[in-house]
Amino acid sequence: MLKNFEEITKELTDNERDVLYPLIVSGLSRRKGKQNSISGSEICEALNKRLNAKKITPPRLRKIIQAIRINGDLYNICSNSKGYYLACSKQEIDDNILSLQQRIDQQQKIVDALRWQSNQTQF
Structure with missing residues (x-):
């Protein structure tokens, strides 16, 4: 958790870990190469539409992707101004x-x- 940013940097909730995390791993696994990047806002919009329940925000998405990177559940996640992708x-x-x-x-x-x-x- 980061000082002054506790709410958006807290540990993953059960829903984030058990529901969103695997969906994000699955979705990003199909985004190979810079040319196939997807923006954080696009990911949030797609997840929020699909789940129609708890809303994921860009800061929480970044927290989940950070966990995926650190845990090594999906290798070579890169990002740029256009979004997230897997390095080729x-x-x-x-x-x-x-x-x-x-x-x-x-x-x-x-x-x-x-x-x-x-x-x-x-x-």
């Missing part, structure tokens, strides 16, 4: 790793700046 080549994986690392690096710059600013400020 080492290059697609390498590009995705680079993109993730660049985002981490940018977040670290923000952390470093806030720490410096906090030390410069008298509250």
